Amino acid sequence: MTGPARHDLVVIGAGPAGQKAAIQASKAGRRALIVEQTAEPGGACVSHGTIPSKTLRETAAALEGFQRRSGGVFTIERREALTIESLTRRLGQVVTEHETLIADQLRRNRVEVWQGRARFVARDALEVRGVDGAVRVARASAVVIATGSRPRDPSDVPVDHEHVLDSDSILSLRYLPASLVVLGGGVIACEYASTFAALGVKVTIVDGADRPLGFLDAEVVEQFTRAFERAGGTVRAGRRARQVRWNGRDAVETRLDDGSELSSEKLLFALGRVASVAGLGLDAVGLATGPRGFIEVDRHFCTAVAGIYAVGDVIGPPSLATTAMEQGRRAACHALGIPLLASGSAPIGVYTIPEIASVGLGEAEAAARPGGALVGRARFAELARGRIAGVEDGLMKLIAARDGLVLGAQIVGESAADLVHVAQMAIIGGLHVDVFVDHPMNFPTLGEAYRVAALDILNGARAAVAPDAA
Amino acid sequence: MIVADPPADDLAVADELGRRIAAGALDLPAPPDAAARVIAAASRDDADLGRISELVRRDPALAAQLLRIANSSLFAAPAPIVSLQQAVLRLGLDGLRKAAHVVASRSAMLRVVGREAELRRIYRHSLLAAGWAQELARARRLPVEEAFLCGLLHDVGRAVLWQAAADLVAPDDVVAAAIDRHHAAAGAAVLATWPAGGAVAEVVRRHHDPAPEGAPARMIHLLALADHLAQVAPDQDIAPELPVAALAALALYPEDIDLLWSRRDAVRAFAQELG
Numbered sequence: 001m002t003g004p005a006r007h008d009l010v011v012i013g014a015g016p017a018g019q020k021a022a023i024q025a026s027k028a029g030r031r032a033l034i035v036e037q038t039a040e041p042g043g044a045c046v047s048h049g050t051i052p053s054k055t056l057r058e059t060a061a062a063l064e065g066f067q068r069r070s071g072g073v074f075t076i077e078r079r080e081a082l083t084i085e086s087l088t089r090r091l092g093q094v095v096t097e098h099e100t101l102i103a104d105q106l107r108r109n110r111v112e113v114w115q116g117r118a119r120f121v122a123r124d125a126l127e128v129r130g131v132d133g134a135v136r137v138a139r140a141s142a143v144v145i146a147t148g149s150r151p152r153d154p155s156d157v158p159v160d161h162e163h164v165l166d167s168d169s170i171l172s173l174r175y176l177p178a179s180l181v182v183l184g185g186g187v188i189a190c191e192y193a194s195t196f197a198a199l200g201v202k203v204t205i206v207d208g209a210d211r212p213l214g215f216l217d218a219e220v221v222e223q224f225t226r227a228f229e230r231a232g233g234t235v236r237a238g239r240r241a242r243q244v245r246w247n248g249r250d251a252v253e254t255r256l257d258d259g260s261e262l263s264s265e266k267l268l269f270a271l272g273r274v275a276s277v278a279g280l281g282l283d284a285v286g287l288a289t290g291p292r293g294f295i296e297v298d299r300h301f302c303t304a305v306a307g308i309y310a311v312g313d314v315i316g317p318p319s320l321a322t323t324a325m326e327q328g329r330r331a332a333c334h335a336l337g338i339p340l341l342a343s344g345s346a347p348i349g350v351y352t353i354p355e356i357a358s359v360g361l362g363e364a365e366a367a368a369r370p371g372g373a374l375v376g377r378a379r380f381a382e383l384a385r386g387r388i389a390g391v392e393d394g395l396m397k398l399i400a401a402r403d404g405l406v407l408g409a410q411i412v413g414e415s416a417a418d419l420v421h422v423a424q425m426a427i428i429g430g431l432h433v434d435v436f437v438d439h440p441m442n443f444p445t446l447g448e449a450y451r452v453a454a455l456d457i458l459n460g461a462r463a464a465v466a467p468d469a470a
Numbered sequence: 471m472i473v474a475d476p477p478a479d480d481l482a483v484a485d486e487l488g489r490r491i492a493a494g495a496l497d498l499p500a501p502p503d504a505a506a507r508v509i510a511a512a513s514r515d516d517a518d519l520g521r522i523s524e525l526v527r528r529d530p531a532l533a534a535q536l537l538r539i540a541n542s543s544l545f546a547a548p549a550p551i552v553s554l555q556q557a558v559l560r561l562g563l564d565g566l567r568k569a570a571h572v573v574a575s576r577s578a579m580l581r582v583v584g585r586e587a588e589l590r591r592i593y594r595h596s597l598l599a600a601g602w603a604q605e606l607a608r609a610r611r612l613p614v615e616e617a618f619l620c621g622l623l624h625d626v627g628r629a630v631l632w633q634a635a636a637d638l639v640a641p642d643d644v645v646a647a648a649i650d651r652h653h654a655a656a657g658a659a660v661l662a663t664w665p666a667g668g669a670v671a672e673v674v675r676r677h678h679d680p681a682p683e684g685a686p687a688r689m690i691h692l693l694a695l696a697d698h699l700a701q702v703a704p705d706q707d708i709a710p711e712l713p714v715a716a717l718a719a720l721a722l723y724p725e726d727i728d729l730l731w732s733r734r735d736a737v738r739a740f741a742q743e744l745g
Contacts, residue, residue, distance in 0.1 A: 038721040048611055096684060117723055131717040133724050162564065162614050172613040250519060250562045 007033040009332060010126060010140040012118045012280070014041035016321040017312030018146035019102060021328035026109040028338050033138055034111055035118040035128050040099040041106060048168050050321050051098055053191060054351055055091045056171065060198035061353050064231070065414070068390040114138070119281040123307055127281075142307050142335035145295060146328060147280065149273040149313035156244070157183070157269050163246040164267045167192070177201055177265035181254050183241055184270035185212030187319075187350050190224070192268055194353040197233040204234045204262055206254070211237055213350065215318075217362055217410040220395060224412055227354050227393040236262075244269075275314045292316060301331035309335055322346055345427045349417035354393050357420035360408030360427045366399045373407060374400045376433070376456030380413045383452065384444035389414065394446070398423065398453035404432035415446055422450060433457050483640045484648035487631055491655050496634050504529030505577070506664075508570040512563045522566060523558040532573055536561065539569045542743035568618060572597075572744050575622050578660070579629040582636070589632065592625050597741035598700035599624060599693075605733055606692050610720050613689075619670045620693045621700075624677050627657030654678055680715055691716040704734050 008030035011018045018034055019041065025032040034041070042051075066074070106113055114136070116128040126138045151166035153159070161169040167188045178201065182193045185207030197203040205212060205228075212235060213221045225235055236256065243255040244267060252267040274293045282288060282295075287305050290296040294316035301309045309331040312324035323346055333340040347359040366373035380386035380394025394413025400406055409423035426435065436454035441447040490496055504525060511522050526533050533554050540557035561569055579593045603621030607614045631649040634656075638645060658675030673689045676682050677697065682690040695716045702711055712727065722730075 037723070039719045093684075115718060115721075129723065131721070131723055132714050161608050161611065169611040172607070172611055248560060248562070250559070 007031040007112070007138060007140040009033070009142050009144065009335060010035065010118075010138050011144045011146055011328075012126070013146035013148055013312070013314075014038075014102070014106075014113065015146060015148050015312060015324065017148075017324035017328035018144065019106065019328065020325040021144045021146060021309075021311060021332040022111045023105065023109045024329045024332040024338070025336055026111050028332075028336060030336055032109075032111045032332075033140070034106065034113045035116055035126065035138065036113060037115065037117050039115060041102045041113065042095075042099050048171060051095055052091055052171050053195070055094050057191065057195045057351055057353065060195045064198040064353055065389070068392075071390060117279055119279060120284045120287075121281065123285050123305060142309065144301075144328065144331050144335070145277075145280065145303070145308065145310040145314055146312045146324075147276040147314050149319065150276050151269070152272045152274050154269060154271070157241070157267075158244065158246065159269055160246065163252050163265075164244060164269060166269050167273070170268050173266065179203070179264040179266075181206060181252065181262050181264040181267045182270060183207075183244075183254075183267065184272070185209055185214070185235075185237070186270065186272075187213070188273075189268070189270035190228075190352045191350065192270065193233060194224075194228050194231070197228060197231040198353045200232075202232060202264075203228075204236060204264070206236045206239050206241055206256065206262070208240045209237065211235075213356070216348075216350070216356060216358060217397060219363075219397065220356055220358075220410045220412040223393045223395050224352055224354065224356060228352075230392070231353070273313065273319065275316070277314065300334040301327055302334070307335070318348060320348060322349065345424055347417075347420045347424050349420070351417065354413045355416045356412045357416040358408070358410050359420050359424045360406070361399055362408060362410060363397060363399055366401075366407045369401070369407075371402045374402065374404075374457045374460070376400070376453035376458075378449035378452035378456065380446060380449065383446060383448050385446050385448065386413075388444060394449075396449040396453050398433065398436075398450065398457060400433050400457050404434060404457065406431055406433060411449075413446070419446060419449065422447065483635070483638060483644050484651045486638060487634060487648050487652045488655075490634055491652060491659060494659075496630055496656060496659060504532045505570040505574040508532070509567055509574070512566040512570070519558050519563075523555055526558065527554055532570070533557075535573045535576075536566075536569050539565075539572065539744065542740075564615060568615065571619055571622060574664070575626060578626055582629060582633045585632045589629055592628050594741065594745055595700050596622055596625050597745050598737065599696045600744075601737040601740045602699040602730075603693060603696035605730055605737060606696055606720070606722075609722075609726065609730060610688075610692070612692060616670060616673075616689065617692055617696070620673045620677075620689060621696045623661060623670060624657060624674050624693055624697065625653060626660050627653035627655065627674070630656045630660055680713070688719060691719040695720065695722075699730075704738065 009022065009025040009032045011022045011032065011034045014034045014036035022032040022034050114128055116130045118126045118128050121127045124139055124141060126143065127135055128138055129135050151168055158164055159166050161172065165173065170192060176199060180196050180201050180203050182189050182203060182205045185205055189205060190212050193203045193205050211218065211221055212225065229235065240257045241254050242257050244252065246252050251263045251265060254262040254267065256262065275289055275295060277289060277295065285305050285308065287303055287308060295303055295310040295314050297303055297310050297315050301311050303310050311327035311331045313319045326346055330340060345360050347357055350356040363375050376398040378396040380391045386394055391414060397410040398406070399408040406423060406426040408427070409420055411419055433454040436450040437458065441451065507525050508522055511525060526536055537554065537557045540560045558566065575596065576593065579589055582589055600618050600621035603617040604614055607617035628649055631653055635645045635649065654675050654677055658671040661671035661674055673686050673693055676690050677693045679690060694713055698712055
């Protein structure tokens with residue numbers, strides 16, 4: 001064992017949350033160390049999460065968009081033996097470039113990186129073991145746990161990563177299956193379900209809740225569900241799988257709680273993720289996960305143990321890269337006494353087809369405020385750009401206070417994740433909806449939805465939401 | 471197989487084999503027609519088990535092999551499978567592709583007259599490597615079928631080069647050293663011509679590259695590790711043997727290796743049943 005190294009901040013995990021925590025510390029002139037078990041920084045986000053899934057989705061969305069825009073003039077035929085690999089041909093390059101970018105960024109910011117597995121031996125000390133078994137010790141006054149999450153390992157679903165897959169192994173499929181059952185109705189489940197449906201796979205979502213993506217605006221989700229079903233998908237809401245088995249031949253057989261049976265070539269188990277804390281030695285410092293299996297933190301991301309912080313997926317939902325990065329940055333600032341501006345309004349992006357985005361208050365939350373709220377709607381199919389692009393689904397809901405102050409936006413449709421940033425800036429800037437009417441946006445663009453939604457609010461009547469109506 | 475640099479005075483043999491590969495002068499073994507047709511048919515979007523069953527029925531050797539594989543523990547048949555139809559159903563599309571590749575590699579690797587013992591040893595090693603590659607892929611969420619094929623086919627170039635070297639007058643150890651040097655390139659040349667072989671050709675070509683870069687780097691490291699594991703006797707301590715670069719690239723720590731190594735009897739049984 002080599003002697004202890006002293007840093008101001010040690011971060012365990014080099015995913016989006018860990019990177020930002022370390023870089024923030026380094027930018028403030030402190031010595032930052034990241035301990036990462038894989039060879040390349042990036043975490044699940046780069047290896048089998050955000051980056052690979054969005055690369056596959058990009059191909060699927062381009063295909064769907066082209067077919068829609070061509071209005072039937074062009075037809076697209078899939079090659080007979082269509083491999084996932086051929087659809088993500090750029091994936092290796094994208095992942096490698098992203099890893100290089102992150103490594104360069106860490107190097108430029110003088111963040112030290114050790115490859116190894118970390119284990120707490122004291123509140124301020126970690127034992128780090130390399131792949132060759134060599135051990136060294138890292139010490140710091142503050143430690144940030146950013147180890148992410150992994151798919152839940154269900155006792156009743158036989159995940160074999162060949163026929164029954166989870167969200168970490170779904171992209172290791174070599175061939176595009178003819179059919180896929182997706183267990184779960186959360187972000188990961190719906191993103192993969194709509195991507196595979198757009199690629200011509202017969203997809204069935206099975207989820208115990210009344211509707212998928214329950215944390216999002218119901219009207220927005222309804223638009224998504226309609227588009228998913230138009231692409232050939234099926235949603236079995238309010239149903240749970242009672243038994244899943246690979247029949248040993250050609251199909252995964254799923255029996256639901258209503259007695260019905262589904263047969264599919266593959267099954268994706270996407271019912272929850274759990275914190276990756278195995279081997280961290282949390283008990284050595286008196287730390288434990290909460291009842292839901294995640295590390296519990298306060299608003300500064302401090303755990304129950306002074307000097308130990310936790311950020312990103314390891315603390316549970318929303319489990320989005322955007323949120324994780326901001327959590328990492330804020331934890332580092334708090335740990336090192338770096339002044340920080342008040343928290344901004346972080347958007348949520350769900351990369352389904354069509355995509356969904358949200359920022360600020362939702363309709364129900366806004367309506368519960370004293371004085372209630374106003375809601376303006378713009379349907380993409382009624383915008384010039386929407387008609388040009390053959391958009392059938394697409395809705396913007398702009399939420400404002402009674403005096404017109406922008407409070408939030410919920411969007412479903414093409415470019416939703418980009419469009420939402422305009423509302424985010426309006427919220428941060430304390431703007432009123434009039435600004436979207438008085439300052440025109442390019443015509444024809446989907447950005448015009450802001451003007452239409454703002455006019456809907458200003459025109460009043462049908463957008464009004466009584467506080468007790470929520 | 472581990473590559474050793476040939477002695478300087480034996481470079482002429484290595485150069486000659488290298489020249490033959492570059493000139494495309496190798497006699498590349500095509501997979502047997504029936505196996506190739508099964509691989510292609512099982513890879514189609516609209517693959518039909520009935521049609522594949524018909525293809526298999528036309529080739530008695532392939533049918534016999536599929537029956538044997540369908541009865542192996544790999545496919546965990548609850549009762550002995552005696553009919554071809556049962557075998558096809560039991561194997562499923564993924565299993566049929568795997569089985570057809572096993573048949574194809576066997577026919578490609580065991581074809582050189584006079585070298586049967588050496589080639590049988592290489593073939594057994596390839597089956598073991600396929601088993602380990604599959605285990606490693608499962609552990610690291612990499613494509614299981616692709617890993618299996620990489621392991622199975624990584625040394626196919628050796629068989630081709632033993633054939634190509636038949637007319638060279640040189641001691642066996644000199645030829646063997648030259649084959650060590652060039653087998654990866656020769657294997658890639660073979661696979662580039664096989665159905666569904668293109669995907670693994672690049673990995674096979676670079677499977678002795680100690681520091682691979684680019685997209686297939688993880689699969690190359692995986693294959694290097696599988697290649698090593700396949701050479702370790704079951705009662706041996708594996709830790710000192712393993713390439714650290716591959717362990718680091720795949721984030722495999724001593725406890726992960728211990729867990730993998732605990733599966734050695736199952737992997738050997740799997741290879742034995744396939745062989």
